[in-house]
Amino acid sequence: MSKPSVPASAPTREWWADAVVYQIYPRSFADGNGDGMGDLRGVLDRLPYLERLGVDAIWLSPFYKSPQADGGYDVADYRQVDPLFGALEDFDAMLQEAHRRGLKVIVDLVPNHTSDEHDWFRAALSAPPGSPERDRYIFRPGQDEVPGSGDGNRAPNNWKSIFGGAAWTRVTEADGSAGEWYLHLFDTKQPDLNWENQEVRDEMRSVLRFWLDRGVDGFRVDVAHGMVKEQGLPDWDGVAAMVEGTSEVPREPAPPGDAPGAHTDAEEPHRAVSPVYPPSPFFDQDGVHEIYRDWHRVLSEYGSDRMMVAEAWVEPAERLALYVRQDEMQQAFNFDFLMAGWDAERMAEAVDASLKAAEGVGAPCTWVLSNHDTVRHSTRFGLTDPTTFPKGIAGDDEQPDTALGLARARAATMVELALPGSAYLYQGEELGLPEHTTLPAGARQDPTFFRTQGAETGRDGCRVPLPWAADKPGYGFADSFQGEPAAPWLPQPAEFGPLAADQQDGEEGSTLELYRAALTFRSARHLGTGSLAWAEVNAPDSGLLAFHNRDVLVLANMGFASAPIPEGYSVALSSGPEPVAEWELMHEVPVDCAVYLVRN
């Protein structure tokens, strides 16, 4: 038998296909200048840490010029670094050093809306209705409170903001009269762009080129399912919740049939339809795909190794797969997996559905458990129901069992890192950080908290500045700064102290060392480019998840009784607290634990 020319273990796909990407939320990662806010200098200083951790790439949440009404997802200038985070030169230096260390760099692109402090929006406000300046956004006259009265006192339609309250704000015209309304699916300070407008399309293409020219390796595309709105902006009575949950409108599954591998016009059919409501007129409109085909062409001008990853809260999985057809984006976040929670059946279903949908279009799957919009998985998994998805946790809500949550989070991460495809980690999860669940209301900054009058606690609890050194002020958030640093922009809980990076470095059994070991194992065994086969002992209905990937057998026990380790296997890595020396003696996987097994 002749040998294959490429060994089975050699990665043959583009770098992102199996990349582990570490998400940096710049405000909270590391503070290089001691002002209490993370910055690009801080990122530069910590690149050795990330290299040592063993990730392949970093994704930076927005660091662009912004009034920070939504943590930077309200961009006032797409080509400038906000002074809070440094300057363009700091970005270039960081990028260069990351590349020197073999780390790819992905930046966030926020194309659905700008800040209301963007030059374009300012120009729109001082221009009259019907002007080209207004046409870059979605301005409409109001409806009359009393039909025919001409008062325009009612919003143009009934859409609600994802962050709470109305999705429309009325402006005052230059002559002081009450004027048109503009659409903002998010905060009032985040006006939606009009993607029917050619200038908007040209500008965003140029923004892509600006960052590609600087050398970035890819883009994480914010609200990738939101840019195109249904013609006529019809009323809609569904409840679109994004970020902390997808549409609450029940949807029917897509019709059977393989998802298409590349685009043809006849193939954008299966918009899931609810028996109760029509699909949302502002999310997942078929028109968004033309934008991604256009961007795909722009990226191709830079060779074949630049990528885009979609943040698209879209269901079912087949619908999400449309975003990663061959001529569109390269990846999409897999929120089904994130939302499955600590539950073997739900997780197995999410894995199956995601792999099938991604394979149908020839795209790699992605896996993620935490990000800057969700309660950290170490905390969610410590709640009475570890499949719940709270919109933040406050002091008077149920508090998690942190030890239990952490044990499960470590196990879930081992599952994530052993699945074929690409994995996204959120800063601090490698330290086992919990959500800050007792932040005082006065410290909160997330607009969702204010727009819902506190009904939604919001996302601040997962955005707390990282602890780098237990004995320093702010747990070393500004560790590399020589001087007395300002307090971190959000207060850190006392439990961050023992979890600081310097406490875990080199400590057997620490979460940091577990992540390092799991990443090393994953890379050495090429698990990211492998494939999944459910094992004979797989029994999700009794809480056991078991699968093979290459020569590794992964067992994760989400049930209520220990699970035997199959004959002929021994433990190569365990998420549990027992020392390495004892793994040899393990015959069972305890509950809330995962192991990587190899043949004896």
Ligand code: GLC
């Ligand atoms: C995305 C971001 C989130 C932001 C929203 C509006 O969901 O992840 O943080 O608030 O878009 O830009």
